[in-house]
Amino acid sequence: MLKIENLHVKLEEEDKQILKGVNLEVEAGKVHAIMGPNGSGKSTLSYVLSGRDGYEVTEGGATLEGEDLLELEPEERAAAGLFLAFQYPVEIPGVGNMTFLRTALNAQRKARGEEEMSAADFLKLIRAKAKDLKIDADMLKRPVNVGFSGGEKKRNEILQMAMLEPKMCVLDETDSGLDVDAMKLVSDGVNALRAEGRGFLVITHYQRLLDHIKPDVVHIMADGKIVKTGGPELALEVENNGYADILAEVA
């Protein structure tokens, strides 16, 4: 599904190398987690995959179902099936949440040569999905993320994911700013989307999210590289011993 090969990335503005040869493959139907200390390059990886400005790929590449992701505009990557759940969802005053979602959904459909969804079908669908995530009608009507609490913003990200039905979901620190109840709600939302044809890359600093979203594979990232890969037990090791032990071990 998602294949990252020897990916080297530096910041465009300062000559600073952030990713130094990342190799990773997420298979359809699997959940991979990336853990790592602050500054290891986890969020950079998510931004580079989704096409944010400001990064320069100096070596290597990334493909989604064989298609070169890095050649595509951000909107083309989305239409190809990539979804990034933002660590800090952006507020957009003046654009209603529903308008935003409907515009996005139909833009993707149009890009794929599919028919646009009618207003009635869209409404029916979003009501059902919103209900599962305990998102009320008021939140749907309000401008995108404006005045939302941290938990509401993250739930809104998952709602978008549920509506857009991507093939490959990248979740960037989705647990940050969530209390226990919100974490449960968000995780349930993600778990409901787990499916045979869909891959997940869950980026997190802490193990606790992985109690709820059980990964198949866990990677440890440090200084711009994947330094260790293992099963779910690797996450527990981090929880118990911190990153220092693992990093010392691979050094």
Added chain:
Amino acid sequence: MGLPQEKLSALEARIAGLGLPQGGWSEAARADALSRLNAAGLPGRRDEYWKYTRPDTLVQPEAPEAAVLVTDEAPMFDGVDRLKIVFVDGVFDADASDDLTLDGVRIERLAEIADRDIHWGRELYGVLETRGQDPVARPLATLNTAFTTDGVVIHVTGTPSKPISLIYRHEDDRSDVMLHHLIKVDSGAEATILENGPAAARFNKVMEIDIADGGALHHVRSQGRDHDRRDATFTFARLGKESEFRSFTMTVNGVLTRNETVIELLGDDALAHVAGVCVGDGDNFHHDDTVFITHDAVNCESRQVFKKVLRNGATGVFQGKILVKPDAQKTDGYQISQSLLLDDDSQFLAKPELEIYADDVACSHGSTSGAIDEDQLFYLRARGVPMDQATDLLTLAFLAEAMEELADETLADHMLERLEGWLSRRR
């Protein structure tokens, strides 16, 4: 003290071809206007009030040529039930206009009433225009009072069932037009006035509005998008106790527009909202909103909300003032002027002013100028919305606060359609 030679020559050249209409009640008002004009002269490039907008083409004797735009767009407000009054290059078109009778309002024309011996228009014609000359002179409005021969004269006595729609058509590349409208709203009466243009190659318009206690007037205007047209418009409004005046203007292109709005809140608990949305394209696009609101009564509310979207070197200007007189306690004044610059070549010049002499007031003002927010743009694109569509969505979002000042949803939809058309023509 006479005028400087330069101003004197400019004034003489401008009025050389104009005749001062004689007879009737209006004769004295016109004579007075001419003498005020002789004292003030026309706006010049060095006048402080014209620092950001060059008045040359508004002042010169001949109107610069303005091609008539050929478009297959549906006319503005098409399908809205309204009483139509049509002026073609400033000339009243009886055939295209509706019958001017409507319950709750009496509609006449300046050309019909100006030479009568007596008419209520005498108490309004040039009166608010004269009041509006202090503390800043507005000589183009005075020129209008002196020489204009037509316009509508509307007396709102009740609540007419539909809006009164002034439709301006531009058919002559060189037309130079002045119109002067009078609107008197009786106590407890309420009406809506629509205006849409373009009116001429060059248009000088004065509207004097007198709203009695408890009266309300809604003014909704769309200035036409003929690329080379020039507009100088003046809206003078005087508000009585518990009265309401709301004015909304959308401007799409046009080479030069100067919209001056002068409002006096003279009765307690009155409300005045004036809002403008402007979108402009190209380095010869220039749009100027100049607003002066005077609070001279207790517990009045005023809002100025102006948003401009500028691209390809366009220029936007905002000069807005709130003056709060010593006895105007409990004033609630708000003023915001913002521009969205879609490229580095466009510019926005703003001069927001507050002058407050009362001590128990709440006045706020803000002015900003910025580009499309990169984070918002990326967020939309990451969800699959293409660059152009995302930019349009954010542009309309930027205009939202001003659009919300237009409470009538049908009219707002008409405006929105024009804005979307403008956005789509970028590509």
